[in-house]
Amino acid sequence: MSQQNTKYVLPDEAERHRLLQSPLDGDGLMLLFEAGLIWLTTNQAYVNSLNVFPVPDGDTGTNMVLTMQAAFKEADQNRTKNAGETARNFAQGALMGARGNSGVILSQIWRGFARALDHYETVDSELLMRAMEEARNTAYKGVVKPVEGTILTVIKDMTTGAQEAQENGASLSSMLVKIVEAGDASVKNTPELLPVLKQAGVVDSGGTGLYYIFEGMLRMLRGESLDPSGAILRPLAELDLADAMETVEEGQDYEVVIDFAPFPGFSLEQYYKDLEGIGVSIQVGEGDGIYRMHIHTELARRFEPITYTETQGVVKKIAMENLQDQMDSRKSKEVELVLTPVVPGQIAVVAVSPGRGLSSIFASLGVAAIVEGGQTMNPSVQELVAAFENLPTDKIIILPNNKNIILAAQNAAKVSVKQIGIIPTRNAPQGFAAMLRLDPEGTIEENVESMSEATWEVHTGDITISTRSVEIDGVNVEKGEVIALFDGKLCSAAPTIEGALDKLCEVADMDEVERVTLFYGEDLKQNQANQLAKRIQDKYPDVELEIQDGGQPHYQLIVAFE
Amino acid sequence: MTTQENSLGGIYILTKAIRTVARNAALQCYGVISLSPGNVGESVSRFFNKESDYGVIVVTDEDGISLELNVVLEYGVRIKTVTDLVAESVKYAVEKTMAVPVKRVDVHVRGLRVSNPD
Numbered sequence: 065m066s067q068q069n070t071k072y073v074l075p076d077e078a079e080r081h082r083l084l085q086s087p088l089d090g091d092g093l094m095l096l097f098e099a100g101l102i103w104l105t106t107n108q109a110y111v112n113s114l115n116v117f118p119v120p121d122g123d124t125g126t127n128m129v130l131t132m133q134a135a136f137k138e139a140d141q142n143r144t145k146n147a148g149e150t151a152r153n154f155a156q157g158a159l160m161g162a163r164g165n166s167g168v169i170l171s172q173i174w175r176g177f178a179r180a181l182d183h184y185e186t187v188d189s190e191l192l193m194r195a196m197e198e199a200r201n202t203a204y205k206g207v208v209k210p211v212e213g214t215i216l217t218v219i220k221d222m223t224t225g226a227q228e229a230q231e232n233g234a235s236l237s238s239m240l241v242k243i244v245e246a247g248d249a250s251v252k253n254t255p256e257l258l259p260v261l262k263q264a265g266v267v268d269s270g271g272t273g274l275y276y277i278f279e280g281m282l283r284m285l286r287g288e289s290l291d292p293s294g295a296i297l298r299p300l301a302e303l304d305l306a307d308a309m310e311t312v313e314e315g316q317d318y319e320v321v322i323d324f325a326p327f328p329g330f331s332l333e334q335y336y337k338d339l340e341g342i343g344v345s346i347q348v349g350e351g352d353g354i355y356r357m358h359i360h361t362e363l364a365r366r367f368e369p370i371t372y373t374e375t376q377g378v379v380k381k382i383a384m385e386n387l388q389d390q391m392d393s394r395k396s397k398e399v400e401l402v403l404t405p406v407v408p409g410q411i412a413v414v415a416v417s418p419g420r421g422l423s424s425i426f427a428s429l430g431v432a433a434i435v436e437g438g439q440t441m442n443p444s445v446q447e448l449v450a451a452f453e454n455l456p457t458d459k460i461i462i463l464p465n466n467k468n469i470i471l472a473a474q475n476a477a478k479v480s481v482k483q484i485g486i487i488p489t490r491n492a493p494q495g496f497a498a499m500l501r502l503d504p505e506g507t508i509e510e511n512v513e514s515m516s517e518a519t520w521e522v523h524t525g526d527i528t529i530s531t532r533s534v535e536i537d538g539v540n541v542e543k544g545e546v547i548a549l550f551d552g553k554l555c556s557a558a559p560t561i562e563g564a565l566d567k568l569c570e571v572a573d574m575d576e577v578e579r580v581t582l583f584y585g586e587d588l589k590q591n592q593a594n595q596l597a598k599r600i601q602d603k604y605p606d607v608e609l610e611i612q613d614g615g616q617p618h619y620q621l622i623v624a625f626e
Numbered sequence: 627m628t629t630q631e632n633s634l635g636g637i638y639i640l641t642k643a644i645r646t647v648a649r650n651a652a653l654q655c656y657g658v659i660s661l662s663p664g665n666v667g668e669s670v671s672r673f674f675n676k677e678s679d680y681g682v683i684v685v686t687d688e689d690g691i692s693l694e695l696n697v698v699l700e701y702g703v704r705i706k707t708v709t710d711l712v713a714e715s716v717k718y719a720v721e722k723t724m725a726v727p728v729k730r731v732d733v734h735v736r737g738l739r740v741s742n743p744d
Contacts, residue, residue, distance in 0.1 A: 159702070159703075159704050160704065162703070162704045162707045163707065164707075164711070165655065165656050165711055167707065168656050168657055168703055168704065168707055168708055168711070169656050171703070171704065172700075172702065172703060175702055176742075179742065202702070202741075202742060205700060205741040205742070206656050206657050206700045206702075206703060207656050207657070207658075208653060208658070208659055208660065209653075471721060471725060471727070474727060475727055478689050478690070478727065516633070517633075520633075
């Protein structure tokens, strides 16, 4: 659809003024729908990020956008001045294009909305209130036991907002203000109603999506930007700088991040506009009155954002990184793995490995094939089957090395024509322990038994940084804290890696442990790992210590206790 | 019934347990109003026992489970989308809670409930 490629142009002052004079006709309604769609699209990534573990899909935002797009397209192709018909076309499009659970609910909301408008040529505030009531009723009819704290609660609270506005004799636009206010409060309250949301530290995604649709309508009426590249201020926590590395554009070699306190009279829109002349990937966040700006620029212009920002506020902190250099050094680390050649008729081992260092350890232990995959990038059944089929032997053992991959391995084993043995290893150290017991000339059954046994002898600790605030297994974790997991169970949260490691060693019962191996991840440097190892050695002088470059993403450390 | 092995012994999951998981997963899908008896046997057992887990038929063989769900939907939802969701959520819920591969889910729409005729 055209909206995604071309910049959305706000209706001009005169047009908005006309819209604000209720009642709305079909064209006015279309402008509202379009603004809702655009603003939802702008916030799609954020809505997607609100998924609750362990629900598998984080695509609520996408589903709602696709549903709204289908709805808008249908109404756009059959444009009419009649508001009732416009709403009916819109609802029809939503019904046909409904994607995902939230999309189905959204289509029901529009269906109810349209039914209230049926046979009316224009919409005034009273009719808008009735449409909201009908939307709410229809949405609630689709489910036997409505769960509160979801999109249903949000449409209900928005309707209450509309009713209150109507009692006070509000105009159409001030009713929309009430609806958006009520929606905002309702979304923020969802964690109080639905414990899984509270535990995961998020608000409901579907409800948030619905809120953005109505907020978009209001922003349009107020003449505020709806464009994703436009001047939008996000809470600092939502600034997504992590994957900036993957999206380096040609010629934009430097990443500049500046924290500053803006002067009075600072204009965000102007700031964005001026930065657009300097570089790309512009993001601005705010927290406690301090603004953080992020931009990619070319080599020659890397100081311009600083000079410019100094005219806009008091610069507190500047960080600059040469992205090109980082990309180069990353590439040079990709070494060829030397895998063990397979003798037909003997057993070959396939290991799933999350990092290049771990892969080379597996290779050195005699693995015949490596499939890349781990915590957030599970290999598909097809990839595993392909790995089996490519080996010139019909007896294969697989080490999934992650609990999320065991099921895929089982499915792959069923699909493959070869004889497959699965060792249910939940992490790389268990995989290493199992490899040491491999007897390539034995039978699959014997090997599965002895290798599985070996996995019980090693305990594993993982150290990583929490991506959000959450409470699991009675441990309270703040976003950004270092957390330690022992055999997959969360055992502590601490502000530093050292603190988490100390806790981990306590839980691991070091009296029983003979050897500790630290596999440091890609986010940790070797000398940091050495210092951590020394710390353990000082505390527990009797254990044997080993340090390995694991190269795994996300996990700063994987610790094997044997 | 499905059988799994761990280092201590066997684990047997009865069809009734699988039915309960599948049934709850289906009922949590937006648009699903109820389950409906899928065959004569289920209709009879529903007549005598109001609590029975009708609406889900489970067939197990050595390479996994096949499920058949009989559902009643709300009139006005897009049936294709809702049935796709039912199949996906049921497969996910059963595989997640029981670690048994689900190879097939058939969804039969036995009826629609009309709350609001258009």
